[in-house]
Amino acid sequence: MVISAIATAEGRGGVAIIRMSGEGALAIARKMFSRTGEFVPNRMYPGEIDGGAFRDYGLLVYFAPPKSFTGEEVVEFHCHGGREIAHGILRRTLALGARLAERGEFTKRAFLNGKLSLSAAEGMADMINADSEAQIRAGYLLYGEKLATECRRMQAALRTALASVEVDIDYPEEDLNPRSRTEIEHTMSEIDASLSNLMKEYAVGKKLKEGIRVVICGRPNAGKSSLLNALLGYDRAIVSDLAGTTRDTVEGQLSIRGVLFHLTDTAGLRASADRIESEGVRRAEQAMRAADVIVYLKEGEPPAFPAGTPVITVGAKCDLVRREGCDVLVSSKTGEGLEALKDLLYARGYGREGDVMLMEERHYRAFERAEHAAADALAAVKAGLPPELYAEDLRRAYAALGELTGETASEDVVNEIFEKFCVGK
Numbered sequence: 355m356v357i358s359a360i361a362t363a364e365g366r367g368g369v370a371i372i373r374m375s376g377e378g379a380l381a382i383a384r385k386m387f388s389r390t391g392e393f394v395p396n397r398m399y400p401g402e403i404d405g406g407a408f409r410d411y412g413l414l415v416y417f418a419p420p421k422s423f424t425g426e427e428v429v430e431f432h433c434h435g436g437r438e439i440a441h442g443i444l445r446r447t448l449a450l451g452a453r454l455a456e457r458g459e460f461t462k463r464a465f466l467n468g469k470l471s472l473s474a475a476e477g478m479a480d481m482i483n484a485d486s487e488a489q490i491r492a493g494y495l496l497y498g499e500k501l502a503t504e505c506r507r508m509q510a511a512l513r514t515a516l517a518s519v520e521v522d523i524d525y526p527e528e529d530l531n532p533r534s535r536t537e538i539e540h541t542m543s544e545i546d547a548s549l550s551n552l553m554k555e556y557a558v559g560k561k562l563k564e565g566i567r568v569v570i571c572g573r574p575n576a577g578k579s580s581l582l583n584a585l586l587g588y589d590r591a592i593v594s595d596l597a598g599t600t601r602d603t604v605e606g607q608l609s610i611r612g613v614l615f616h617l618t619d620t621a622g623l624r625a626s627a628d629r630i631e632s633e634g635v636r637r638a639e640q641a642m643r644a645a646d647v648i649v650y651l652k653e654g655e656p657p658a659f660p661a662g663t664p665v666i667t668v669g670a671k672c673d674l675v676r677r678e679g680c681d682v683l684v685s686s687k688t689g690e691g692l693e694a695l696k697d698l699l700y701a702r703g704y705g706r707e708g709d710v711m712l713m714e715e716r717h718y719r720a721f722e723r724a725e726h727a728a729a730d731a732l733a734a735v736k737a738g739l740p741p742e743l744y745a746e747d748l749r750r751a752y753a754a755l756g757e758l759t760g761e762t763a764s765e766d767v768v769n770e771i772f773e774k775f776c777v778g779k
Protein backbone atom coordinates (compact mmCIF):
# COMPACT_ATOMS: atom_id res chain seq x y z
CA MET A 355 0.00 0.00 0.00
CA VAL A 356 1.34 3.41 -0.93
CA ILE A 357 1.27 5.89 1.95
CA SER A 358 1.38 9.62 1.42
CA ALA A 359 1.84 12.67 3.64
CA ILE A 360 3.16 16.19 3.73
CA ALA A 361 6.69 15.82 5.10
CA THR A 362 7.32 19.48 5.85
CA ALA A 363 5.84 21.49 8.73
CA GLU A 364 2.30 22.72 8.38
CA GLY A 365 1.96 26.34 7.26
CA ARG A 366 3.49 28.61 4.65
CA GLY A 367 7.14 28.26 3.69
CA GLY A 368 9.54 28.40 0.82
CA VAL A 369 9.07 24.79 -0.16
CA ALA A 370 6.72 21.98 0.90
CA ILE A 371 7.40 18.29 0.36
CA ILE A 372 4.79 15.61 -0.23
CA ARG A 373 6.22 12.14 0.24
CA MET A 374 4.89 8.76 -0.89
CA SER A 375 6.25 5.33 -0.03
CA GLY A 376 5.30 1.83 -1.17
CA GLU A 377 5.13 -0.20 -4.31
CA GLY A 378 3.30 1.81 -6.94
CA ALA A 379 4.37 5.24 -5.66
CA LEU A 380 6.08 6.07 -8.93
CA ALA A 381 3.04 4.96 -10.96
CA ILE A 382 0.86 7.37 -8.96
CA ALA A 383 3.43 10.14 -9.34
CA ARG A 384 3.56 9.66 -13.12
CA LYS A 385 -0.18 10.26 -13.34
CA MET A 386 0.20 13.68 -11.77
CA PHE A 387 3.47 14.94 -13.24
CA SER A 388 4.01 16.54 -16.63
CA ARG A 389 7.30 14.83 -17.41
CA THR A 390 7.14 11.34 -18.89
CA GLY A 391 9.83 8.78 -19.65
CA GLU A 392 12.42 7.34 -17.37
CA PHE A 393 13.13 8.62 -13.83
CA VAL A 394 16.68 7.89 -12.72
CA PRO A 395 16.76 7.38 -8.93
CA ASN A 396 18.04 10.17 -6.65
CA ARG A 397 17.69 12.84 -9.32
CA MET A 398 15.46 15.85 -9.28
CA TYR A 399 13.19 16.42 -12.25
CA PRO A 400 11.44 19.73 -12.81
CA GLY A 401 7.90 19.75 -14.15
CA GLU A 402 4.24 20.53 -13.54
CA ILE A 403 2.57 18.86 -10.58
CA ASP A 404 -1.18 18.26 -10.75
CA GLY A 405 -2.94 19.51 -7.61
CA GLY A 406 -6.44 18.63 -8.80
CA ALA A 407 -7.99 22.07 -9.34
CA PHE A 408 -4.60 23.72 -10.00
CA ARG A 409 -1.07 23.08 -11.20
CA ASP A 410 2.24 23.99 -9.58
CA TYR A 411 5.70 24.00 -11.07
CA GLY A 412 8.01 21.94 -8.87
CA LEU A 413 10.32 18.97 -8.60
CA LEU A 414 9.96 15.21 -8.46
CA VAL A 415 12.55 12.90 -6.87
CA TYR A 416 12.37 9.14 -7.09
CA PHE A 417 14.24 6.80 -4.71
CA ALA A 418 14.41 3.19 -5.82
CA PRO A 419 14.12 0.34 -3.31
CA PRO A 420 16.01 -0.65 -1.23
CA LYS A 421 18.10 2.53 -1.30
CA SER A 422 15.45 4.82 0.09
CA PHE A 423 14.59 6.02 3.58
CA THR A 424 11.87 3.40 4.04
CA GLY A 425 13.56 0.76 1.91
CA GLU A 426 10.55 0.92 -0.43
CA GLU A 427 9.76 2.83 -3.60
CA VAL A 428 9.69 6.49 -2.53
CA VAL A 429 8.67 9.58 -4.48
CA GLU A 430 8.78 13.15 -3.26
CA PHE A 431 7.13 16.19 -4.79
CA HIS A 432 8.77 19.48 -3.88
CA CYS A 433 6.23 22.22 -4.47
CA HIS A 434 5.82 25.87 -3.48
CA GLY A 435 5.32 26.07 0.27
CA GLY A 436 1.70 27.19 0.41
CA ARG A 437 -0.64 25.32 2.70
CA GLU A 438 -3.32 24.88 0.03
CA ILE A 439 -0.78 23.87 -2.63
CA ALA A 440 0.65 21.09 -0.45
CA HIS A 441 -2.80 19.87 0.60
CA GLY A 442 -4.06 19.91 -2.99
CA ILE A 443 -1.14 17.75 -4.15
CA LEU A 444 -1.56 15.43 -1.16
CA ARG A 445 -5.29 15.04 -1.96
CA ARG A 446 -4.38 14.23 -5.56
CA THR A 447 -2.04 11.38 -4.43
CA LEU A 448 -4.87 10.04 -2.26
CA ALA A 449 -7.38 10.26 -5.12
CA LEU A 450 -4.94 8.25 -7.26
CA GLY A 451 -4.79 5.41 -4.73
CA ALA A 452 -2.40 6.34 -1.94
CA ARG A 453 -3.50 6.23 1.70
CA LEU A 454 -2.77 8.99 4.23
CA ALA A 455 0.23 7.95 6.33
CA GLU A 456 -0.13 7.53 10.06
CA ARG A 457 2.16 9.25 12.55
CA GLY A 458 5.73 8.02 12.09
CA GLU A 459 4.66 5.47 9.50
CA PHE A 460 7.52 6.23 7.10
CA THR A 461 10.05 5.66 9.87
CA LYS A 462 8.15 2.61 11.11
CA ARG A 463 8.37 1.12 7.63
CA ALA A 464 12.09 1.94 7.58
CA PHE A 465 12.43 0.06 10.89
CA LEU A 466 10.33 -2.91 9.74
CA ASN A 467 12.39 -3.09 6.54
CA GLY A 468 15.61 -3.19 8.53
CA LYS A 469 16.83 0.24 7.42
CA LEU A 470 17.37 1.42 10.99
CA SER A 471 17.11 0.06 14.52
CA LEU A 472 14.45 1.10 16.99
CA SER A 473 17.02 3.07 19.00
CA ALA A 474 18.10 4.88 15.81
CA ALA A 475 14.47 5.87 15.15
CA GLU A 476 14.27 7.18 18.72
CA GLY A 477 17.50 9.10 18.16
CA MET A 478 15.96 10.73 15.13
CA ALA A 479 12.93 11.77 17.20
CA ASP A 480 15.29 13.13 19.87
CA MET A 481 17.03 15.23 17.23
CA ILE A 482 13.75 16.60 15.90
CA ASN A 483 12.49 17.38 19.40
CA ALA A 484 15.82 18.72 20.69
CA ASP A 485 15.94 21.97 22.66
CA SER A 486 19.72 22.08 22.78
CA GLU A 487 22.74 21.32 20.62
CA ALA A 488 23.93 18.61 23.01
CA GLN A 489 20.58 16.84 22.65
CA ILE A 490 20.98 16.92 18.89
CA ARG A 491 24.46 15.43 19.21
CA ALA A 492 23.20 12.69 21.56
CA GLY A 493 20.28 11.95 19.26
CA TYR A 494 22.63 11.79 16.30
CA LEU A 495 24.79 9.18 18.04
CA LEU A 496 21.68 7.02 18.50
CA TYR A 497 20.56 7.71 14.95
CA GLY A 498 24.04 6.69 13.77
CA GLU A 499 23.46 3.26 15.44
CA LYS A 500 26.22 3.79 18.03
CA LEU A 501 24.21 2.21 20.84
CA ALA A 502 22.67 -0.47 18.60
CA THR A 503 26.17 -1.46 17.41
CA GLU A 504 27.30 -1.82 21.01
CA CYS A 505 24.23 -3.98 21.74
CA ARG A 506 24.86 -6.16 18.72
CA ARG A 507 28.49 -6.63 19.78
CA MET A 508 27.31 -7.88 23.18
CA GLN A 509 24.65 -10.04 21.52
CA ALA A 510 27.28 -11.67 19.30
CA ALA A 511 29.37 -12.53 22.37
CA LEU A 512 26.27 -13.96 24.05
CA ARG A 513 25.48 -16.07 20.99
CA THR A 514 28.98 -17.56 21.00
CA ALA A 515 28.74 -18.27 24.72
CA LEU A 516 25.31 -19.79 24.30
CA ALA A 517 26.59 -22.08 21.52
CA SER A 518 29.21 -23.60 23.83
CA VAL A 519 26.67 -23.97 26.63
CA GLU A 520 24.33 -25.77 24.25
CA VAL A 521 27.12 -28.21 23.40
CA ASP A 522 27.43 -28.93 27.14
CA ILE A 523 23.68 -29.47 27.36
CA ASP A 524 23.50 -31.70 24.26
CA TYR A 525 26.48 -33.84 25.23
CA PRO A 526 26.12 -34.33 28.95
CA GLU A 527 28.68 -37.14 28.90
CA GLU A 528 31.28 -34.43 28.37
CA ASP A 529 29.64 -32.58 31.24
CA LEU A 530 31.27 -29.72 33.09
CA ASN A 531 33.53 -28.89 30.22
CA PRO A 532 35.79 -26.46 32.06
CA ARG A 533 36.62 -24.57 28.88
CA SER A 534 33.04 -23.46 28.33
CA ARG A 535 32.65 -22.40 31.94
CA THR A 536 35.78 -20.24 31.88
CA GLU A 537 34.79 -18.85 28.52
CA ILE A 538 31.32 -17.97 29.78
CA GLU A 539 32.67 -16.48 32.96
CA HIS A 540 34.95 -14.30 30.91
CA THR A 541 32.24 -13.24 28.44
CA MET A 542 29.68 -12.49 31.11
CA SER A 543 32.11 -10.42 33.20
CA GLU A 544 32.97 -8.40 30.12
CA ILE A 545 29.30 -7.83 29.24
CA ASP A 546 28.45 -7.01 32.82
CA ALA A 547 31.24 -4.39 32.89
CA SER A 548 30.21 -2.87 29.53
CA LEU A 549 26.60 -2.62 30.67
CA SER A 550 27.55 -1.02 34.00
CA ASN A 551 29.68 1.55 32.20
CA LEU A 552 26.90 2.38 29.78
CA MET A 553 24.33 2.57 32.54
CA LYS A 554 26.45 5.09 34.43
CA GLU A 555 25.93 7.40 31.47
CA TYR A 556 22.22 7.56 32.12
CA ALA A 557 22.58 9.90 35.10
CA VAL A 558 24.10 12.43 32.70
CA GLY A 559 21.95 11.43 29.73
CA LYS A 560 18.74 11.98 31.67
CA LYS A 561 19.88 15.48 32.59
CA LEU A 562 20.80 16.10 28.99
CA LYS A 563 17.41 15.03 27.76
CA GLU A 564 15.39 16.87 30.37
CA GLY A 565 17.65 19.86 30.96
CA ILE A 566 19.45 20.67 34.20
CA ARG A 567 17.36 22.29 36.91
CA VAL A 568 19.09 25.25 38.54
CA VAL A 569 17.49 26.99 41.48
CA ILE A 570 18.66 30.46 42.47
CA CYS A 571 18.08 31.16 46.14
CA GLY A 572 18.99 33.72 48.75
CA ARG A 573 17.42 36.40 50.89
CA PRO A 574 14.99 38.96 49.52
CA ASN A 575 16.83 41.69 47.66
CA ALA A 576 19.98 39.55 47.42
CA GLY A 577 19.87 40.04 43.64
CA LYS A 578 18.29 36.77 42.48
CA SER A 579 15.99 38.22 39.82
CA SER A 580 18.78 40.44 38.54
CA LEU A 581 21.09 37.44 38.31
CA LEU A 582 18.47 35.39 36.45
CA ASN A 583 18.03 38.26 34.00
CA ALA A 584 21.75 38.72 33.58
CA LEU A 585 22.25 35.00 32.90
CA LEU A 586 19.39 34.87 30.44
CA GLY A 587 20.46 38.13 28.89
CA TYR A 588 17.04 39.69 28.92
CA ASP A 589 14.52 41.04 31.40
CA ARG A 590 12.68 37.85 32.23
CA ALA A 591 12.08 38.59 35.89
CA ILE A 592 10.83 41.82 37.35
CA VAL A 593 13.53 43.49 39.37
CA SER A 594 12.42 45.58 42.27
CA ASP A 595 14.01 47.53 45.11
CA LEU A 596 11.34 46.41 47.54
CA ALA A 597 12.37 43.35 49.52
CA GLY A 598 10.17 40.30 48.92
CA THR A 599 8.71 41.35 45.59
CA THR A 600 9.63 38.20 43.68
CA ARG A 601 6.69 36.35 45.13
CA ASP A 602 6.59 33.34 42.92
CA THR A 603 9.24 31.42 41.10
CA VAL A 604 10.25 32.88 37.75
CA GLU A 605 11.84 30.70 35.12
CA GLY A 606 13.94 30.80 32.03
CA GLN A 607 16.08 28.57 29.86
CA LEU A 608 19.75 28.95 29.14
CA SER A 609 22.12 27.02 26.94
CA ILE A 610 25.65 26.59 28.28
CA ARG A 611 28.03 24.98 25.78
CA GLY A 612 25.02 23.51 24.03
CA VAL A 613 23.50 21.96 27.17
CA LEU A 614 20.07 23.11 28.34
CA PHE A 615 19.68 24.56 31.85
CA HIS A 616 16.30 25.45 33.37
CA LEU A 617 16.76 28.37 35.72
CA THR A 618 14.33 29.12 38.53
CA ASP A 619 14.46 32.26 40.60
CA THR A 620 12.80 31.70 43.95
CA ALA A 621 11.06 34.03 46.28
CA GLY A 622 13.18 35.25 49.19
CA LEU A 623 13.94 32.52 51.66
CA ARG A 624 12.83 34.06 54.90
CA ALA A 625 10.13 33.49 57.44
CA SER A 626 7.32 35.86 56.71
CA ALA A 627 4.02 36.91 58.21
CA ASP A 628 2.73 37.69 54.74
CA ARG A 629 0.68 34.70 53.62
CA ILE A 630 1.43 34.98 49.92
CA GLU A 631 5.09 35.37 50.58
CA SER A 632 5.26 32.38 52.92
CA GLU A 633 3.64 30.37 50.14
CA GLY A 634 6.48 31.62 47.93
CA VAL A 635 9.01 30.47 50.53
CA ARG A 636 7.38 27.05 50.62
CA ARG A 637 7.66 26.82 46.86
CA ALA A 638 11.28 27.91 46.99
CA GLU A 639 12.08 25.08 49.38
CA GLN A 640 10.21 22.68 47.16
CA ALA A 641 12.14 23.94 44.12
CA MET A 642 15.45 23.44 45.96
CA ARG A 643 14.57 19.82 46.64
CA ALA A 644 13.95 19.23 42.93
CA ALA A 645 17.13 21.03 41.83
CA ASP A 646 20.14 19.42 40.16
CA VAL A 647 22.27 22.34 41.32
CA ILE A 648 21.58 25.29 43.64
CA VAL A 649 22.94 28.80 43.17
CA TYR A 650 23.02 30.43 46.58
CA LEU A 651 23.48 34.19 46.85
CA LYS A 652 25.41 34.44 50.07
CA GLU A 653 24.07 36.77 52.72
CA GLY A 654 23.78 36.07 56.45
CA GLU A 655 22.99 32.56 57.62
CA PRO A 656 22.61 30.10 54.74
CA PRO A 657 19.34 28.13 54.53
CA ALA A 658 19.27 24.35 54.98
CA PHE A 659 20.16 22.85 51.60
CA PRO A 660 18.89 19.43 50.57
CA ALA A 661 21.58 16.81 51.16
CA GLY A 662 23.51 15.69 48.10
CA THR A 663 22.64 18.62 45.82
CA PRO A 664 25.66 20.64 44.70
CA VAL A 665 25.56 24.28 45.82
CA ILE A 666 27.39 27.15 44.15
CA THR A 667 27.91 29.99 46.60
CA VAL A 668 27.81 33.32 44.82
CA GLY A 669 28.93 36.69 46.11
CA ALA A 670 26.39 38.88 44.32
CA LYS A 671 26.56 42.62 43.59
CA CYS A 672 30.35 42.39 43.56
CA ASP A 673 30.51 45.87 42.06
CA LEU A 674 29.31 47.08 45.49
CA VAL A 675 30.65 44.47 47.92
CA ARG A 676 33.26 41.75 47.53
CA ARG A 677 32.15 38.94 49.84
CA GLU A 678 34.52 36.39 51.33
CA GLY A 679 34.22 32.62 51.09
CA CYS A 680 32.30 32.41 47.80
CA ASP A 681 32.87 30.15 44.80
CA VAL A 682 32.48 33.09 42.48
CA LEU A 683 31.90 36.84 42.67
CA VAL A 684 29.28 38.15 40.29
CA SER A 685 27.79 41.49 39.33
CA SER A 686 24.58 41.47 37.38
CA LYS A 687 25.16 45.17 36.77
CA THR A 688 28.64 45.00 35.17
CA GLY A 689 28.52 41.37 34.01
CA GLU A 690 31.61 40.47 36.02
CA GLY A 691 31.82 36.78 36.93
CA LEU A 692 28.84 35.70 34.79
CA GLU A 693 30.95 33.54 32.49
CA ALA A 694 32.75 31.99 35.49
CA LEU A 695 29.36 31.21 37.02
CA LYS A 696 28.21 29.55 33.79
CA ASP A 697 31.38 27.44 33.81
CA LEU A 698 30.64 26.39 37.39
CA LEU A 699 27.03 25.56 36.46
CA TYR A 700 28.26 23.38 33.63
CA ALA A 701 30.90 21.66 35.78
CA ARG A 702 28.73 21.00 38.86
CA GLY A 703 25.36 20.63 37.17
CA TYR A 704 26.43 18.57 34.17
CA GLY A 705 30.12 17.78 34.50
CA ARG A 706 30.55 15.79 31.35
CA GLU A 707 32.98 16.42 28.52
CA GLY A 708 32.18 14.51 25.36
CA ASP A 709 28.90 13.15 24.14
CA VAL A 710 26.41 10.82 25.77
CA MET A 711 24.28 8.22 24.06
CA LEU A 712 22.20 6.76 26.86
CA MET A 713 19.44 9.25 27.57
CA GLU A 714 16.27 7.26 26.93
CA GLU A 715 14.67 5.60 29.93
CA ARG A 716 13.52 2.73 27.71
CA HIS A 717 17.12 1.97 26.81
CA TYR A 718 18.22 2.19 30.40
CA ARG A 719 15.53 -0.28 31.50
CA ALA A 720 16.54 -2.73 28.77
CA PHE A 721 20.18 -2.53 29.88
CA GLU A 722 19.09 -3.01 33.46
CA ARG A 723 17.29 -6.24 32.54
CA ALA A 724 20.28 -7.41 30.49
CA GLU A 725 22.63 -6.69 33.37
CA HIS A 726 20.51 -8.64 35.86
CA ALA A 727 20.43 -11.61 33.51
CA ALA A 728 24.20 -11.36 32.94
CA ALA A 729 24.82 -11.21 36.69
CA ASP A 730 22.54 -14.23 37.26
CA ALA A 731 24.40 -16.22 34.61
CA LEU A 732 27.74 -15.31 36.11
CA ALA A 733 26.62 -16.34 39.59
CA ALA A 734 25.24 -19.66 38.25
CA VAL A 735 28.50 -20.44 36.42
CA LYS A 736 30.58 -19.59 39.47
CA ALA A 737 28.35 -21.75 41.69
CA GLY A 738 28.82 -24.68 39.30
CA LEU A 739 25.11 -24.97 38.56
CA PRO A 740 23.93 -27.03 35.55
CA PRO A 741 24.26 -25.36 32.12
CA GLU A 742 20.47 -25.43 31.50
CA LEU A 743 20.11 -22.82 34.22
CA TYR A 744 22.52 -20.24 32.94
CA ALA A 745 21.62 -20.91 29.30
CA GLU A 746 18.26 -19.37 30.15
CA ASP A 747 19.98 -16.32 31.70
CA LEU A 748 22.06 -15.86 28.55
CA ARG A 749 18.90 -15.94 26.42
CA ARG A 750 17.25 -13.41 28.72
CA ALA A 751 20.25 -11.07 28.41
CA TYR A 752 20.18 -11.48 24.64
CA ALA A 753 16.48 -10.67 24.43
CA ALA A 754 16.81 -7.61 26.69
CA LEU A 755 19.48 -6.19 24.37
CA GLY A 756 17.23 -6.95 21.42
CA GLU A 757 14.53 -4.74 22.91
CA LEU A 758 16.80 -1.79 22.47
CA THR A 759 17.53 -2.44 18.82
CA GLY A 760 13.92 -3.48 18.27
CA GLU A 761 14.72 -7.06 17.34
CA THR A 762 12.73 -8.44 20.27
CA ALA A 763 10.61 -5.39 21.13
CA SER A 764 6.88 -6.05 21.39
CA GLU A 765 4.46 -4.59 18.87
CA ASP A 766 3.02 -2.32 21.57
CA VAL A 767 6.42 -0.84 22.34
CA VAL A 768 7.13 -0.31 18.64
CA ASN A 769 3.74 1.34 18.08
CA GLU A 770 4.13 3.55 21.11
CA ILE A 771 7.45 4.84 19.82
CA PHE A 772 6.20 5.67 16.35
CA GLU A 773 3.01 7.28 17.61
CA LYS A 774 5.21 9.98 19.15
CA PHE A 775 6.36 10.99 15.67
CA CYS A 776 4.50 13.46 13.49
CA VAL A 777 2.62 12.58 10.32
CA GLY A 778 5.01 12.66 7.38
CA LYS A 779 8.02 11.41 9.36
Ligand code: GDP
Nearest residue numbers: 574575576577578579580594595671685686687
Ligand atom coordinates in the same frame (compact mmCIF):
# COMPACT_ATOMS: atom_id res chain seq x y z
P1 GDP B 1 15.84 39.57 44.60
O1 GDP B 1 14.83 40.05 45.56
O2 GDP B 1 16.85 38.65 45.24
O3 GDP B 1 15.28 38.99 43.35
O4 GDP B 1 16.73 40.86 44.19
P2 GDP B 1 16.63 41.76 42.90
O5 GDP B 1 17.25 41.12 41.73
O6 GDP B 1 15.24 42.26 42.77
O7 GDP B 1 17.61 42.95 43.30
C1 GDP B 1 17.42 43.75 44.42
C2 GDP B 1 18.08 45.10 44.21
O8 GDP B 1 19.48 44.95 44.06
C3 GDP B 1 17.61 45.83 42.96
O9 GDP B 1 17.51 47.20 43.23
C4 GDP B 1 18.72 45.60 41.96
O10 GDP B 1 18.82 46.63 41.02
C5 GDP B 1 19.93 45.54 42.85
N1 GDP B 1 20.98 44.69 42.27
C6 GDP B 1 20.84 43.39 41.90
N2 GDP B 1 22.01 42.90 41.41
C7 GDP B 1 22.90 43.93 41.47
C8 GDP B 1 24.30 44.05 41.11
O11 GDP B 1 24.95 43.10 40.63
N3 GDP B 1 24.88 45.26 41.33
C9 GDP B 1 24.19 46.31 41.85
N4 GDP B 1 24.86 47.44 42.04
N5 GDP B 1 22.89 46.22 42.19
C10 GDP B 1 22.24 45.06 42.01
